[in-house]
Amino acid sequence: MLMLFQRDKWLQYRAFNSVPLLARRLPETKLLGKESLHDMLLQHSSVVLKPCDGRYGRDIVFIRRLKTGTYQIQNENNIITMQNKSDLQDWLNQINMDREYIIQQRIYLARIQQRPFDLRIMVQRQKANSSAWKVTGSYAKIASRGYLVTNVTNRTMSVFKALQLARVGGRKLLLQVEHTALLAAKSLEVHYPDLRQIGFDIGIDKKGRIWIIEGNYRPDLRTFRRLKDSSMYRRILWYQKH
Ligand SMILES: Nc1ncnc2c1ncn2[C@@H]1O[C@H](COP(=O)(O)OP(=O)(O)O)[C@@H](O)[C@H]1O
Ligand SMILES: [Mg+2]
Known part of the structure; x- marks a missing residue:
């Protein structure tokens, strides 16, 4: 059965904002x-x-x-x-x-060669009742020249490499990003009890602060599919099935 989870940026904002640890990572x-x-x-x-x-x-x-x-x-x-x-x-x-x-x-996103980027963090959970959310994949997306949104791009790289190139952080920051995404996923459970996958857009600003931009309930998997290393894509498909 194909589940339709309605996109609603305002409802989502309010869900995140009701959790103090997430509220401080939301743009006003x-x-x-x-x-x-x-x-x-x-x-x-x-x-x-x-x-x-x-x-x-x-x-x-x-x-x-x-x-x-x-x-x-x-x-x-x-x-x-x-x-x-x-x-x-x-x-x-x-x-x-x-x-x-x-x-x-507006968040002043960290940049690579003058272009803003943000991180796509894929989180999923298994079908079994109350199974825990897991990070199953990630990449960084860099805006095309002249754009402020990162959606219009074909330039992606590993999240770690992006943070290094932008000089905003390393492994510790990445762990905080993942923790934020997992907490954000949990905060949506009451609104969408059957939701099992979310593709988060997470921004890092120039000072290395973490900002939740949004969570997508039907994330595009094409970028994961195209990666040379197919392990993330295989894990994502496994979680979709189980
Ligand atoms: N508050 C913001 N400050 C800076 N850039 C933003 C902000 N909100 C969105 N963006 C940029 O625009 C992109 C698209 O916004 P998003 O909220 O993800 O909407 P969409 O549903 O269209 O993907 C983000 O990935 C990010 O690059
Ligand atoms: Mg988006």
């Missing part, structure tokens, strides 16, 4: 509205807008408030400038706003 997040846009842009010079049901980095908008009082908007690799707040509001009103969006503090 609100449901998008006129007021929250105003508040968030006062507090943060850069914010991210994401549709609650979004995927593949589509329709994600980065807004940066510049010292001149203008606003820079980036979607995919396109950048436009709004002269003031009301132009920004008008622009937002005319994009597809019949969907629900969250507005989030």
